[in-house]
Amino acid sequence: MSAQELPHEVRVAHGLEEAARRGPKPGLSLEAITAAGIRLADADGLAGVSMAKVAKELGVTTMALYRYVESKDALVRLMADSTVSTLRDYPAGPAWKDGLRQWTLDVIDNAMSHPWVAELPITGGPLLPGSLTFLDRALAILDGQPLDLGEKLSTVMLLSGHARTEAVMWSQIAASRAAAGVSDVQADTDYAEQLAFVVSPERFPTLHREVSAGGFSEGIGDQDDDAEMRSFGLERILDGLEAHIAQRHAGG
Amino acid sequence: MSAQELPHEVRVAHGLEEAARRGPKPGLSLEAITAAGIRLADADGLAGVSMAKVAKELGVTTMALYRYVESKDALVRLMADSTVSTLRDYPAGPAWKDGLRQWTLDVIDNAMSHPWVAELPITGGPLLPGSLTFLDRALAILDGQPLDLGEKLSTVMLLSGHARTEAVMWSQIAASRAAAGVSDVQADTDYAEQLAFVVSPERFPTLHREVSAGGFSEGIGDQDDDAEMRSFGLERILDGLEAHIAQRHAGG
DNA sequence: GCTAACTGTGTATGCCATAGAGTGTTGTTG
DNA sequence: CAACAACACTCTATGGCATACACAGTTAGC
Numbered sequence: 001m002s003a004q005e006l007p008h009e010v011r012v013a014h015g016l017e018e019a020a021r022r023g024p025k026p027g028l029s030l031e032a033i034t035a036a037g038i039r040l041a042d043a044d045g046l047a048g049v050s051m052a053k054v055a056k057e058l059g060v061t062t063m064a065l066y067r068y069v070e071s072k073d074a075l076v077r078l079m080a081d082s083t084v085s086t087l088r089d090y091p092a093g094p095a096w097k098d099g100l101r102q103w104t105l106d107v108i109d110n111a112m113s114h115p116w117v118a119e120l121p122i123t124g125g126p127l128l129p130g131s132l133t134f135l136d137r138a139l140a141i142l143d144g145q146p147l148d149l150g151e152k153l154s155t156v157m158l159l160s161g162h163a164r165t166e167a168v169m170w171s172q173i174a175a176s177r178a179a180a181g182v183s184d185v186q187a188d189t190d191y192a193e194q195l196a197f198v199v200s201p202e203r204f205p206t207l208h209r210e211v212s213a214g215g216f217s218e219g220i221g222d223q224d225d226d227a228e229m230r231s232f233g234l235e236r237i238l239d240g241l242e243a244h245i246a247q248r249h250a251g252g
Numbered sequence: 253m254s255a256q257e258l259p260h261e262v263r264v265a266h267g268l269e270e271a272a273r274r275g276p277k278p279g280l281s282l283e284a285i286t287a288a289g290i291r292l293a294d295a296d297g298l299a300g301v302s303m304a305k306v307a308k309e310l311g312v313t314t315m316a317l318y319r320y321v322e323s324k325d326a327l328v329r330l331m332a333d334s335t336v337s338t339l340r341d342y343p344a345g346p347a348w349k350d351g352l353r354q355w356t357l358d359v360i361d362n363a364m365s366h367p368w369v370a371e372l373p374i375t376g377g378p379l380l381p382g383s384l385t386f387l388d389r390a391l392a393i394l395d396g397q398p399l400d401l402g403e404k405l406s407t408v409m410l411l412s413g414h415a416r417t418e419a420v421m422w423s424q425i426a427a428s429r430a431a432a433g434v435s436d437v438q439a440d441t442d443y444a445e446q447l448a449f450v451v452s453p454e455r456f457p458t459l460h461r462e463v464s465a466g467g468f469s470e471g472i473g474d475q476d477d478d479a480e481m482r483s484f485g486l487e488r489i490l491d492g493l494e495a496h497i498a499q500r501h502a503g504g
Numbered sequence: 505g506c507t508a509a510c511t512g513t514g515t516a517t518g519c520c521a522t523a524g525a526g527t528g529t530t531g532t533t534g
Numbered sequence: 535c536a537a538c539a540a541c542a543c544t545c546t547a548t549g550g551c552a553t554a555c556a557c558a559g560t561t562a563g564c
Binding site for chain 4: 274319
């Protein structure tokens, strides 16, 4: 295989493309373009990103961008990948559980500061530098644990999938709370009332019981519950992993 | 609050819209429209769905659809929700673990038979009938367990998020294997070779070790590993939930 | 200096979602 | 039964979109 078989965006993102020998110096850079795109997406979501708008942001014609990027889809993938910023070193070895917790929270933070990333289809195997960095750090945390590579990859997938779900959920809750006005609980109350209109006892018996018992109207949205709900899923996952790894250590 | 505050698509999906008293009988139905849309999406993905194509499929002008649907986005949401089909009764009570396992596998199956559903942004609180059905069944499984409503909802979110991730992943793996040709392992080998080009030891030290040790080239793709990888995440989650519930039963 | 390679521009095409006015049909009301 | 109001659907724009293609200007190497 040659490097030519790599997708164009992967080659440019890793700097594997040889620089041009003749012709004018490029007036733009991939970094500048993705940065402009990210600025637009952060402001107006993915729907606010068009090649024309990105070009205008840079003071350039639309078609100029195509000298740097193969297509809009490729640009968006590059944008998403380059949102990966904050990455510390994580505890590993016996403290792997803390390491993975921190890693997942960082992935969630990262996704929540760029909510449009979650609107993208999940790609198959990662090849772009940002996702590879994430993967590398997670594998480093798990280094030395009695898991084979497939299990480690499954673990990373599990946690990053969870992070994505969580990030989308909380971004949307934050957005609808902001839209509903000052009151934090207002959005939750609204939702409870909407549910009440729609949840018939015949089609949704269990749900109907919970709704009419008032479980949705109260206590879903206050501060303490937020913190608990934020960590519930992650802690279950980590506990499950811990049990598995402990069993392996015991010789299973 | 009145029912008017519900989104239009939610009202029509639940049949809360009163039928017209005057004027010609509608020549179409929401069901026919969503079914046509689903047919297109199953064939060509979400990109293959346009109002014009759906209309042509039904022998009608584009604008006729807007008598039934508020916007294309609303149509797509309705399409996604109405893909919910197979739903059995699941074991509950002490057998909740089997119930949730089966429920999750059904959600995965459902998503994999309509891969375009995963291209949609995850919505906030579910209001459409399909998602409500899923939610109701899951709550029924957990009925009687010592969890409060917030924890039950977190559990459902955790599992459905995992199902989404898993479904996307396996759909894409299946697609790339199909694209790579007859050989099942070919796609995995390709990926391993691509990784080798891109994973530098400086930026991705741990990953580089795994890649050059050959862990990606062999054994990722064979039949046994597929089955194991498919269940790894789910079993960790279920184990984690089990530990939590057991602790609650013990009086925690 | 000539030329090939390269960067950015201008223009054009075809698809898209959707607005708004117009046409015919139907149940209801006087 | 006649008139009308409510409705279903069609026709015709409009503005945005991604992107193909031909071009003009710029630079490095021969």
